[in-house]
Amino acid sequence: MKTPSSARSWAGLFRICTAALALLALSGCASVFLVDNQVRSYARWADRPTPPGASAPVTIPQAPQVFRFARLPSQQDNRSGAGQDDLEKLATLSLAKVGWTPAAAGVTAPWTVEVSAGTLRLPRAPWESPYDGYLGGGFGPGFGFPGRDYVVTGTGQIIYAPLFLRMETPYYQREVSMVIRHAASGRVVYETRAAHDGRWNSSNALWLAMLDAALRDFPAPPEGLRQVNIEVPR
DSSP: OOOOHHHHHHHHHHHHHHHHHHHHHHHHHTSEEEEEEEEEEEEOGGGSOOOTTOSSOOOOOOSOEEEEEOOOGGGSSHHHHHHHHHHHHHHHHHHHTTTEEEOOTTOOOSEEEEEEEEEEEESSOTTSOTTSSEEETTSOEEEEOTTOSEEEETTSOEEEOSSEEEOOOOEEEEEEEEEEEETTTOOEEEEEEEEEEESOOOOHHHHHHHHHHHTTTTTSOOSSOEEEEEEEEO
């Protein structure tokens, strides 16, 4: 018995799609993902006190420089202490790239650095509808309607499905911030923030990319909001 031409066509299309997906998966394993950040920085180096006898404001400090970390009271308790330790280790790596390193024991640091980070976990992306992506009784993907007892499958078939299984992918909004102060006076001389949102799970590589983005163009950043993209190996 001969196979109908339409069936052969669908079978061939299926094989092509399967092969294409396999190639895409293989290429993705060796690729990078893009961490796109919205960055805003403020440099106020001239706001620190002028040394005695100086006739002009102090110029922007050039690398190398040494600093020490300073923590807010909320970053010092037992619940956030361990996480703050990890964040400061990553910030140390980012600051080292611009020539700033922690002061050795017994060395007076002219600068203090505060670093903080936060994550808001959403059940779905802001533009996604809560009614999308229902699965009905193992029948495959379709569009569910809360309060109804059926789903409409991708082929247009209506299937009875009294229970819906909601398939959602979390969406994350993240931000890191860094504040540098003149240690002797406590005046803020540099502030920067980087914000990123997406579906990537939390990882050191992701946070390090955001910190690197926050320090882009340090110590003399351009004014206004700018986008800084960092590529991270998968």
